[in-house]
Amino acid sequence: MRSKSIRSIRRAELSRAAFEAVVQFGLRRTTLDKVGAIAGVSKGVVLHHFKEKSALLEAVFRRSNTLLSESVIELYRYAETPYERLWAIIIANFFETIFNRRVCQAWVSLISEVPHNEGCQRVQIANNERIRSNLMHELRHFLPESEAQKVARHLGVQIDGIWVRAGLLPTPVEPDVAVSEIEFAISKMLPFDEISAVKHKNARKKIEQIAQIALGSKAFKDKAMQE
Amino acid sequence: MRSKSIRSIRRAELSRAAFEAVVQFGLRRTTLDKVGAIAGVSKGVVLHHFKEKSALLEAVFRRSNTLLSESVIELYRYAETPYERLWAIIIANFFETIFNRRVCQAWVSLISEVPHNEGCQRVQIANNERIRSNLMHELRHFLPESEAQKVARHLGVQIDGIWVRAGLLPTPVEPDVAVSEIEFAISKMLPFDEISAVKHKNARKKIEQIAQIALGSKAFKDKAMQE
């Protein structure tokens, strides 16, 4: 009883290796030989499982987006109020295991593939749409529909912007700083009296603690590694 | 009396050709042969003027950033108040000749070079710093120092974010939409009573009209082409 076919295992191994190669060398200097070397197989095996480099890169792109969305889902399990779910989205997007210089640089490298790769484009669109709808679902509790739409789009763009900067600049961006920047936007765009300020603060604190356990745990990392 | 050396003319021609190649094919499919073909010279000439591909890409990157900053400078000439200068920065970053799908896609392609190319990194840092200081200069008129810093950074990141999205998504982002999104952020982050709302509105309108003339004119485009 094998739960996964050899093919899907190999594809997972190879896209992980390719991701590692992009992290180490950047997209332009990532070759199929290097990917093979990292995975411990020959270039031929890489091309047997991915018919061309573009297909491999699409898998890498999909993989890194999946890791992110799974972090959100994982934190959702513990979030009980709109405040907490809103913060779950934000914290998941900037948790240290995912939001760090290496990964952000790789992401910046990878998105250059998007404009000329339909598969990547679909992934990217789905990804944007998912985060937008996640945000909308919570923001509706705080704002009228039309306003919520604007804020959802604004926060989505802001998250992308912070990721790009973190990938472009040589100085690392601390997760804390990134989250605080989003917090600043929220404090300006959502109703923010003394009561809600406290609720936001508590929600952020709670989700941050949960994230340490839920996302930082070896179990979650292993799960993320598998696929 | 030749104002420019052959070298600088060729380098300009070649980096324009390289930019065109990146627009057409994406960074990964941009080869020195194609760049040469677009410029009407052999690959050898390209490598004679740029010692390697990285150097050429750095020039392309620098060139596209220069175009942007010159647009800001051009609009500054007509901006007379902090409101107008603030809007000059915003409008310049989203003017149709610069902010369009082709250019945004090329930009997204090019930034993948940044993490592993020191020269590009310097350009990028200088660019971020310039726009931040431009924004700060005006925001100080509306906000206390510490608040102005946060807003300046936020708007800078938002501009990057909008550019990335415009490059990633297949549906074009209208300049008007982009500017309105920034306007939304401004309306939430700057003091915004009836009086200032009108002042912003007038400033935006005035600068938009000037941009049509100053940035849309053949003279400006030719000037931009030269270097």
Place this chain on the structure above:
DNA sequence: ACTAAAAACTAACCAATAGTAAGTTTTATG
């Protein structure tokens, strides 16, 4: 104007790269 040096350009080459094709081994299945 003449010449020497510097710059612009060309062409032949090389190693690395993405991708193909044809074959061999391993695994799954009736």
Place this chain on the structure above:
DNA sequence: CATAAAACTTACTATTGGTTAGTTTTTAGT
């Protein structure tokens, strides 16, 4: 156990970035 399918290997090709050595053109000093 036989057969087909999937996994893997190897050898090959065309394209690519980059080098080198040489030729032509431009520049500058006398």
